[in-house]
Amino acid sequence: MSADPLSLVFSALADPTxxxxxxxLTVADATVNELAAPYDVTVQAVSKHLKVLEEAGLVSRSRExxxxPVHLEAEIFDLMTAWIERYRRQAEERYRRLDDVLRSMPDDVEPVLPPNPPETGAPT
Amino acid sequence: MSADPLSLVFSALADPTxxxxxxxLTVADATVNELAAPYDVTVQAVSKHLKVLEEAGLVSRSRExxxxPVHLEAEIFDLMTAWIERYRRQAEERYRRLDDVLRSMPDDVEPVLPPNPPETGAPT
DNA sequence: CGTCTATTCAACCAGACGGTTGACGAGCGG
DNA sequence: CCGCTCGTCAACCGTCTGGTTGAATAGACG
Known part of the structure; x- marks a missing residue:
């Protein structure tokens, strides 16, 4: 099992369906049958998809x-955005630094001023 | 082949390695061997991983x-953030709206599910 | 009770995935 | 030229995945 939450979320969203x-589900909660309707697959297949989404923490199901009814748990998105933003930022900073380095031939890499304060997704 | 870029990126990042x-790679470009070093797998396996990342547009390889040398193409992140942000926003807005609805309690409310074909060519 | 609807479980299948080993092409260096 | 390193290609293997069909469960309803 992949176990780690980030992998679960990414791979859950790796499927177009x-x-x-x-x-x-961002529009409204829905039942399995409602969800299955538009697709060209059996309701069982959709049920499986939902299981994947649920295990990734993207949806929850109540009983009525x-x-x-399937309900979206949108907070999980933050897990991804945190990861993405972190490394995107790091990459951008690196490009800036590289630019600097190329100018002066490195012997000490100096942390260049971060134009974006790491407040949005500052992970550990 | 999944073909659609979003699926490629998500599934590329669904693997912890x-x-x-x-x-x-956000820190520095690296060769295949360098990349492979920390992991407990053969360099061939890493090469395969790189192929996946490359096909997702996340990295590019030059020849030297x-x-x-493998180079990160961080702009692809935007593809994901665009998707995520779009639907997160939509979800948040929906919650606000729901809150509103619950306050006024109309009696002719019915769940409207806009039929959305299983395709990810984000229609805008 | 029996039946209908909604959903899930179980078994199965084809294909993709992540990994391996082994062989091969491309370049440097002796 | 020979040999070495870097990297990829090819074949194979076990497991996961997305789909199917068919049977089972849970609750509403006559």
């Missing part, structure tokens, strides 16, 4: 009669 | 003697 389900 | 390689 699952991404589309997530997209639709015999229906299982 | 690949994520780690990307993380390291018999070495193939």
């Amino acid at each position: 699952r991404r589309d389900m997530v997209a639709r 009669a015999q229906r299982r | 690949r994520r780690d390689m990307v993380a390291r 003697a018999q070495r193939r």
Whole structure:
């Protein structure tokens, strides 16, 4: 098992059908059957997709009669954005630094002024 | 082939080893052997991972003697952030709206599910 | 009770995935 | 030229994945 949350979320969203389900769930909660309707697959397949999304923490299911309304848990997105932003920022900073280095032939790499204060996604 | 860029990027980053390689590449370009060093797998496996990252547009390889320095292409991150932010925003807005609805309690509210085909060519 | 609807579980299948080993091409260096 | 290192290609293997069909469970309803 992948176990680690980031992998689960990324791989959950690596599937177009699952991404589309997530997209639709941003509009409203839906039952499995409702979700399955637009797609050209069986409801069982959609149920599996939902399981994947649920294990990734992207959706939750409640119980309402015999229906299982699916609800989006959008906070999980933050997990990804945190990761992405962190390394994007790091990459950008590196390019700036490289530019500097190329100018002066390095013997000591000096931390260049970060134009963006690391407040948005400052992870550990 | 999944073909669609978003799926390629998400699934490329769904692997911890690949994520780690990307993380390291934000610091500096590296050769395949350098990249492979920390991991407990053969250099061939790493080469495969790089192929995946390259096909996702996350890295590019140049040629320098018999070495193939790997370079991160960080702009691709924007593809993901665009998607994520879009739907996160949409979800947040929906919650606000729902809150509103719950306050006024109309009796003719019905869930409207805009049929969205399982395709990710983000229609804008 | 029996049945209908909504959903999941189980078994199966083809294909992709991550890994291996082994062989091969490209360049440097003796 | 020979040999070495760097990297990829090819074949193979076990596991995961996305899909199927068919059966099972849970609750509403007559």
